[in-house]
Amino acid sequence: MQGYIIDIKAVKDDDLIVSILAENHIYTTYRFYGARHSNINIGYKIDFELESTLKSSVPRLKDVMQLGFQWIFDNEKLYCWQRFIKLFYPHLKDIEEIDDFYFKLLDKLSHKMIKQNPKRAICKSYLKLLKHEGRLHTDFNCFLCECDITDDISLVRSFMPVHPVCTYSRTFKFEKIEELLLDKSLISFEDEEVDYLWNIVLQGL
Numbered sequence: 001m002q003g004y005i006i007d008i009k010a011v012k013d014d015d016l017i018v019s020i021l022a023e024n025h026i027y028t029t030y031r032f033y034g035a036r037h038s039n040i041n042i043g044y045k046i047d048f049e050l051e052s053t054l055k056s057s058v059p060r061l062k063d064v065m066q067l068g069f070q071w072i073f074d075n076e077k078l079y080c081w082q083r084f085i086k087l088f089y090p091h092l093k094d095i096e097e098i099d100d101f102y103f104k105l106l107d108k109l110s111h112k113m114i115k116q117n118p119k120r121a122i123c124k125s126y127l128k129l130l131k132h133e134g135r136l137h138t139d140f141n142c143f144l145c146e147c148d149i150t151d152d153i154s155l156v157r158s159f160m161p162v163h164p165v166c167t168y169s170r171t172f173k174f175e176k177i178e179e180l181l182l183d184k185s186l187i188s189f190e191d192e193e194v195d196y197l198w199n200i201v202l203q204g205l
């Protein structure tokens with residue numbers, strides 16, 4: 001089986017509880033310290049086996065093999081990737097069965113990051129996630145005052161559009177946010193503006 005490590009918690013004797021996002025399932029697994037042969041880290045894509053035990057309802061994680069990314073030694077890319085993938089754990093918490101959208105999204109993103117700027121690639125993937133979950137707000141109604149937005153526009157968590165005066169946050173030109181939310185394009189955004197969007201993503205999926 002293959003999956004992405006979205007959470008690691010240390011438990012007694014340096015054992016680990018490892019949460020893995022696989023194609024149709026989120027697995028919570030137990031990793032014995034003594035069984036650690038290969039590196040386990042947040043964001044890694046791994047090939048693995050699970051072994052059920054009578055003692056515990058949490059299966060043992062075994063035969064782990066890391067499936068590397070081309071950019072794994074690029075510190076900035078790895079850092080951004082890990083920050084993003086960590087957000088999936090609280091977002092999908094208490095869900096076991098998932099549709100393959102999430103696994104495929106991460107697969108595609110990891111390929112796009114070979115050539116693309118990581119923050120831009122991640123923001124675009126996040127827009128796809130919002131769309132998939134029916135949370136992409138393209139009606140340009142202010143989330144706070146519920147009136148239409150026709151001119152300057154700001155974004156808050158989950159890229160929800162608001163009036164700059166309603167939220168005291170950064171102002172963007174309407175056309176730019178229209179392009180972002182409707183075309184899912186960041187082409188007219190400066191790097192420093194992409195940083196701003198990136199920080200919104202980090203507030204949580």
Ligand SMILES: [Zn+2]
Nearest residue numbers: 142145163166
């Ligand atoms: Zn408003």
